[in-house]
Each structure stands twice: as structure tokens, then as C-alpha cells.
Amino acid sequence: MRNYLIRRALELIPVLFAITFVSFWLVSKMGDPFATLIINPHVRPEDIQRLRHIWHWDEPLVIRFVYWLKDFVYPKAGWGLSILAPGRNVLEVIKSRIPITMAFSATSMVLAIVISVPLGIYSALHQYSVSDYGLTFFAFFGMSMPTFWFGIMLMYLFAVKVHWFPAAGAHSAFLIVEGMHVEFSEAPKIRQFIDTAWHLALPIFVLVVFQTGAWLRYMRSSMLEVKHQDYVRTARAKGVNDRTVIYKHAFRNAIIPIITLIGLSFPGLIGGAMITETIFAIDGIGRLTFKAVMSQDVFVAMALITIFAVLIVLGNFIADILYAVVDPRIRYS
Amino acid sequence: MAKNTYIDGGTTTSETYSYWRKVFQRLRKHHLAMIALFILGLLILIVVLAKPLSFGNDPFTYIESVPWIARPELAPPGPGHPLGLDNMARDAWSRILYGGRVSLAVGFICSLVGASIGLFFGLIAGYFGGIVDMLVMRFTDFMLSVPVLPIMVVLAAVIRGSLAAIIFIISIFSWMGVARLVRGEVLSLKEQEFTEAARAIGESPARIMFIHLLPNTMAPVIVASTLAIAGNIIYEATLSFLGLGIRQPTPSWGNMLNGAQTFMLTAPWLMWWPGIAILITTLAFNFLGDGLRDALDPRLYR
Numbered sequence: 231m232r233n234y235l236i237r238r239a240l241e242l243i244p245v246l247f248a249i250t251f252v253s254f255w256l257v258s259k260m261g262d263p264f265a266t267l268i269i270n271p272h273v274r275p276e277d278i279q280r281l282r283h284i285w286h287w288d289e290p291l292v293i294r295f296v297y298w299l300k301d302f303v304y305p306k307a308g309w310g311l312s313i314l315a316p317g318r319n320v321l322e323v324i325k326s327r328i329p330i331t332m333a334f335s336a337t338s339m340v341l342a343i344v345i346s347v348p349l350g351i352y353s354a355l356h357q358y359s360v361s362d363y364g365l366t367f368f369a370f371f372g373m374s375m376p377t378f379w380f381g382i383m384l385m386y387l388f389a390v391k392v393h394w395f396p397a398a399g400a401h402s403a404f405l406i407v408e409g410m411h412v413e414f415s416e417a418p419k420i421r422q423f424i425d426t427a428w429h430l431a432l433p434i435f436v437l438v439v440f441q442t443g444a445w446l447r448y449m450r451s452s453m454l455e456v457k458h459q460d461y462v463r464t465a466r467a468k469g470v471n472d473r474t475v476i477y478k479h480a481f482r483n484a485i486i487p488i489i490t491l492i493g494l495s496f497p498g499l500i501g502g503a504m505i506t507e508t509i510f511a512i513d514g515i516g517r518l519t520f521k522a523v524m525s526q527d528v529f530v531a532m533a534l535i536t537i538f539a540v541l542i543v544l545g546n547f548i549a550d551i552l553y554a555v556v557d558p559r560i561r562y563s
Numbered sequence: 564m565a566k567n568t569y570i571d572g573g574t575t576t577s578e579t580y581s582y583w584r585k586v587f588q589r590l591r592k593h594h595l596a597m598i599a600l601f602i603l604g605l606l607i608l609i610v611v612l613a614k615p616l617s618f619g620n621d622p623f624t625y626i627e628s629v630p631w632i633a634r635p636e637l638a639p640p641g642p643g644h645p646l647g648l649d650n651m652a653r654d655a656w657s658r659i660l661y662g663g664r665v666s667l668a669v670g671f672i673c674s675l676v677g678a679s680i681g682l683f684f685g686l687i688a689g690y691f692g693g694i695v696d697m698l699v700m701r702f703t704d705f706m707l708s709v710p711v712l713p714i715m716v717v718l719a720a721v722i723r724g725s726l727a728a729i730i731f732i733i734s735i736f737s738w739m740g741v742a743r744l745v746r747g748e749v750l751s752l753k754e755q756e757f758t759e760a761a762r763a764i765g766e767s768p769a770r771i772m773f774i775h776l777l778p779n780t781m782a783p784v785i786v787a788s789t790l791a792i793a794g795n796i797i798y799e800a801t802l803s804f805l806g807l808g809i810r811q812p813t814p815s816w817g818n819m820l821n822g823a824q825t826f827m828l829t830a831p832w833l834m835w836w837p838g839i840a841i842l843i844t845t846l847a848f849n850f851l852g853d854g855l856r857d858a859l860d861p862r863l864y865r
Contacts, residue, residue, distance in 0.1 A: 245705050253714065259721045366595075370853075374845035376797050378804050379820060379838035386827055386834070501712035505801065509824065520805070523716050531717070538710035546708065 310529030331514030338437035350449025372443020398511035493549030596854020617657035662814035677737030685745025719807035789852035
């Protein structure tokens with residue numbers, strides 16, 4: 231097992247290296263990030279030349295990449311300079327965006343799992359019943375829905391037509407505390423939390439519906455498969471009551487593939503966050519990615535793509551490990 | 564396989580015929596899949612008949628004026644224009660019809676290209692094994708670890724423009740699943756007697772792979788490709804929505820929604836129908852794929 235893990239971990243390094251290099255090449259292809267600085271009247275052409283030299287942008291692609299990679303691994307210069315947020319380095323910019331994305335991605339994922347696992351089991355235990363068809367339809371709806379359109383429609387219905395939720399942003403600029411307008415950062419923590427939750431309700435809902443569909447289907451088919459296994463029949467035959475059969479014998483085996491899928495759901499989560507954040511104007515990682523790519527903010531885009539690639543690779547790795555941990559029948563060698 | 568059945572008829576014909584007939588019989592019992600198939604047929608018919616169905620409107624013409632409102636841009640629905648006019652005063656209904664051609668074509672073609680690439684890689688990896696297998700599977704791992712949507716956006720920003728570019732961008736990310744499936748199937752198929760027999764009479768690896776192994780891996784590939792069509796349609800729509808996919812003036816369901824958020828307050832009717840069209844199509848493909856999975860997999864059929 232340990233040897234297997236070490237070998238797998240070593241295999242990941244070339245994959246990550248390849249992804250970063252190809253992404254670097256592609257992102258560089260989008261255009262010269264320093265050329266956009268010319269719009270600023272305070273920046274002289276010499277300054278641009280100097281910046282280009284400092285960041286090794288006047289050297290061939292491969293050398294430029296090596297310098298970038300070195301700085302990414304040992305961030306002395308903070309992963310480069312951000313064109314969109316002048317004066318701040320990329321690491322700072324990204325760090326400031328992480329909490330909000332983490333908050334709403336993690337919340338939506340946990341909610342999706344908590345909702346879909348019991349529903350999936352129920353669906354499987356009542357196969358071909360009316361509620362099974364209803365849940366199946368709901369699951370397919372979640373999987374087939376273009377997230378961006380669902381987001382826009384929810385915004386239109388619940389923020390524009392009826393003002394139940396705010397249309398955009400991660401929090402209000404001001405909160406009313408004891409009859410006074412107080413800046414968000416100075417309001418009590420609990421009020422900050424409620425306000426943020428109220429703002430994130432719609433985007434979280436979009437992501438939950440999107441994820442629930444797939445989880446529900448997986449859980450249902452996994453449970454269906456287990457339901458007909460010999461050991462379940464044996465348990466029933468020896469007179470164990472239904473509850474125990476389902477929760478002790480069937481559920482524990484049916485959940486195995488689901489646990490491993492959590493690690494594999496990262497790419498979808500990243501894409502989903504990118505779309506929903508862009509639509510709901512939430513200043514998190516996803517929106518930053520889209521903006522960085524669209525405005526040739528090369529260092530920001532590269533740092534984010536690399537982080538995503540690492541997350542996905544780690545997710546796959548964790549899925550592998552979990553698979554062996556939760557299922558003692560699987561032995562890696 | 565097709566060639567064999569054509570030439571010598573006989574047992575091969577009746578057997579393959581009855582296999583697909585059984586599949587179809589099982590599919591027919593799957594009500595949701597049959598409804599999906601019907602809806603897809605209807606959709607294809609509608610987009611093929613886009614011209615006669617668009618009430619004499621052209622998706623590219625800017626309409627000078629409409630009688631029921633002062634400005635033709637963003638005009639609400641009215642006689643002759645059932646879904647109103649878009650922000651450039653073009654008929655929204657005819658754009659939905661013609662946009663459907665683009666969206667469906669992109670979905671189909673990307674899925675087809677993806678399946679072909681996946682079949683090829685899966686076959687060579689599974690059949691040759693060893694170093695070929697290692698290289699192909701590492702490359703598949705690499706593609707699976709790419710953050711798809713951000714990289715698609717970068718790619719679309721680099722190779723801006725044509726329909727072919729969009730198809731290329733989506734296709735290169737839709738073959739990995741098929742490759743893995745096919746490789747797995749081939750690994751078990753190549754140990755079976757019929758492969759050994761083919762090798763024994765001296766058939767070339769290419770012939771064994773494409774004539775003997777490929778047809779036997781088709782069932783999971785068909786399912787995966789059907790489901791991939793839905794995913795590809797959503798990818799196209801998302802890219803076009805972000806302004807990086809199909810470019811104006813060519814309509815697609817995605818780029819019709821490109822300005823939807825901006826016009827949400829003034830012309831909310833514009834954002835309903837392209838989205839509903841996408842939803843119906845992807846739902847239908849997902850249901851059909853699900854039905855096909857049940858029909859093609861005899862183990863699941865109880």
C-alpha cells in the first residue's frame with residue numbers, strides 16, 4: 231500500500247508539470263500582459279520594458295517558464311505581478327479571494343451530499359415508484375441544466391421580480407445595526423454572517439441543484455446494485471429486520487463508490503464556481519479566473535490554473551486512497 | 564462487422580440483427596427514453612425545417628420597424644415575431660430555430676470526434692499494452708487533470724472565432740471517458756477465443772482491433788457518446804454565453820443568452836426560450852443515454 235502511494239504520488243509530478251507548461255504556453259499565447267499597461271498614462275514605455283525584463287518576459291518561453299515555476303514553488307516574488315490589481319502581487323490577490331469561494335463551494339458540496347444520499351437510497355428502495363420517477367426527473371433536471379442559465383433565471387425570479395434575495399455581490403456595503411448604517415466590516419460578526427449567507431443563497435442553490443443531480447443518480451444506482459447482492463439476501467434470510475439490513479449491510483457497501491467520487495468532483499466544482507461567481511458578481515476565485523483570462527492577466531491566470539490542476543490531481547489521488555481505505559477488499563501493490 | 568453481414572448474410576446477419584432488435588425492444592419498454600427519442604426527433608425536424616417555420620423571417624436581417632413599439636430593438640413579442648426581437652432588432656424565433664442547428668450540430672460532431680479519438684486511444688492502449696498503454700493512459704490522466712472550463716476559456720480566447728475552432732476545443736476534452744471504457748473492454752476481449760482465433764489465422768493487429776474488437780466495445784461507447792452530446796451542448800452554450808464561443812452574427816442557443824443578463828430588466832422574454840431549448844435538448848439526450856445504458860447492458864436488465 232505505501233509503495234503504491236509513493237509510486238502514484240511520483241507519477242503525479244510529471245502530469246502536473248505537463249499541465250503547467252501547456253497552460254503557460256497557452257496563456258502566453260493570449261497576448262503580452264505588459265502591453266496592456268500602456269493604457270495607463272503614468273506608465274512610461276521604459277517602465278514597461280523594465281518590468282518585462284524583471285519578469286523575464288523578454289526571454290524565450292521555456293526560460294520564462296522555468297523562472298515562473300521557480301517563483302511558484304518558492305514564492306519570493308509572490309507569484310508575479312497582477313495587471314488588474316496594480317501594486318499587489320498575485321499571492322495577495324488570490325489569498326484575499328479564497329475564503330468566499332471556499333465558503334460557498336464547501337457549503338454547496340456538503341448540502342448536495344446531505345440531500346442526495348438519503349434521497350438516492352429512498353429512490354433505490356422504492357424503485358419504479360412515483361417518488362422514484364419524481365426524484366429521477368429532478369436528478370436529470372439538475373444534471374441537464376445549464377448552470378449559467380439557471381443562475382440568471384433564479385436571479386430574475388427571486389431578485390428582480392420579487393426582492394427576496396440580492397441580485398449580486400457577496401455581502402452588502404452597509405448594514406443597519408441599531409438603526410445606524412454601519413460599514414460591513416465593522417458590523418457584528420453574526421450580522422456579517424447572516425448578510426453573507428443571504429447573498430450567497432442563490433448561487434449556493436444553483437450549485438446544490440447541479441451537484442445533487444449527479445450524486446443522487448450515483449447513490450441510487452450504487453444502492454440498486456448492492457440491494458441484489460447475495461449478502462443482503464443472506465441477511466434478510468437469517469431474519470434480520472429491514473432497517474438493519476439496509477443500514478448495516480447495504481448502505482455501508484453502497485456508499486463506497488460515492489465517497490471516492492467526492493475526490494473526482496473537483497473539476498465540476500471549479501467550473502461551477504467560475505460560472506456562478508461570474509453571474510452573481512461574487513469576488514471569489516472563480517470570477518478572478520475568468521477576469522484574469524479575459525484581460526490577459528497572465529500571472530494571476532497561471533497561478534489559478536496551477537492551483538486548480540493541483541486540486542484536481544490531489545482529488546484523484548485522494549479518491550484512490552479512499553477507495554482502498556473504505557473497501558478492505560481492495561489491496562494496492 | 565457491417566461488411567461481413569452484407570456479404571455473407573446467413574447466421575451473422577440474423578444474429579447481429581436480433582441483438583440490436585433485442586436492444587430496441589428493451590429500449591421501447593423504457594418510457595422516458597422513448598419520450599426523449601421522440602422529442603429529439605421532433606427537435607431535429609424543427610431545426611431542419613427552420614426556414615419554413617420561421618414565418619418568413621431571416622435570423623440575420625435587422626428589422627427596420629415594428630408597428631407595436633417605437634424602437635425595433637428589444638421589441639416585445641407581437642404578430643409575426645412570436646418571441647420578439649433581440650438587441651440588434653433580429654427576429655428571436657428564427658434565431659432560435661437556426662441557433663438550434665448550430666447547437667445540435669456542435670453537440671453531435673464534438674461527441675462523434677471525441678468518441679473516435681477515445682476509441683482509437685482505447686484500442687491501441689488495450690491491445691498493445693506495455694509502453695503504448697502506459698503512454699496513452701498517462702496522457703489520459705493528464706487530460707483528466709486539466710481544469711476544463713478555465714482552459715477552454717483560454718483556448719477559446721487564443722483561437723477565436725470559427726465554428727471549427729469551437730468544435731476542436733470541445734472535442735479535445737470529450738474523449739477521455741471513452742478511451743478508458745474501451746481500454747477496459749479491450750483488455751478482457753483480447754484474451755477471448757475469437758481474438759486468439761483471428762491472431763492464429765494471421766490477421767494484422769489493425770484488422771483485429773478495428774474489425775473484431777471495435778464492434779464489441781460499441782455498447783458502452785454509444786451510451787457515453789449520447790450522454791456526452793448533452794455535456795457538449797452545455798459547454799458550447801457556456802462558452803458562447805461568455806462571449807467566447809459561436810460568434811455573431813451566427814446564432815446559437817448559447818450566444819443568444821450572451822446579452823441576456825444585460826437585458827434582464829428591459830427584455831426578460833429574450834432569456835427564457837434559448838435556455839428552455841437547451842434544457843429540453845440536454846434532458847432528452849441524458850434520458851436517452853440512460854435508457855440506452857439499460858437496454859444495451861444485459862446484466863442490468865432484470
